[in-house]
Amino acid sequence: MEFNWDKKWSVGIDKIDHQHKELFDRINKLVSAMREGKGKDEVIETLSFLEEYVIKHFNDEEEMQRKSNYPKYxxxxxQHEExxxxxxxxxxxxxxxxxxxxxxxxxxxxxxxWWRKHIRELDRDLGGFLIESSK
Ligand SMILES: [Fe+2]
Structure with missing residues (x-):
């Protein structure tokens, strides 16, 4: 079962939605590499590819949160560190x-x-907050 992004996961902020989509894709790539029995090096490569993007995404998101004084930073x-x-x-x-x-x-x-819960409980709240504070 693929883990695909669709509109129901939108938080209302394009940049965050776009990054979540990319993250879901990278998770799928990791899972497929493992499932298809790819060699250790190749699996590690897909894992690094995911890790790299996770770090970028969390950094970008946290920067938006700090800049806007988001109260749930x-x-x-x-959760990001976890x-x-x-x-x-x-x-x-x-x-x-x-x-x-x-x-x-x-x-x-x-x-x-993890992603479903995090988006539902926190990133949607963040999206709403960013939209409100840009008004
Ligand atoms: Fe987040």
Whole structure:
């Protein structure tokens, strides 16, 4: 099951929506590389490709939050750090144990549910706040 972005995940801010879409794509690429039994190096490459974008996205989003004095910055920052930590953990587990079918399912489920929850509970609130404060 692909993890595709569609309008229901919009937070109302184009830049954030565009980055979320790119993130979902990179998560799919990682999951496919694992599922297709690609070699370790190739999987690590897709993981790095995802990590790199996650960092860029969180930095951009946090900059918007600081500039606008967004009141939930601390909660956002905390969740972002937790997700980065999860990715580091994933890399460790993968490097040690490689991939099993169960592992791939876990990765996909964990990531998609993390993003769904984060967008629903926090990024939508941020989008609304940014729209309001630009009025
Ligand atoms: Fe966020």
């Amino acid at each position: 601390d909660i956002q920052h905390k 997700f980065k930590e999860e990715l580091r953990e994933l890399r460790k587990v993968f490097e040690k144990a490689g991939v099993s079918a169960l592992f791939v399912i876990n990765v996909q489920q964990k990531m998609s549910s």
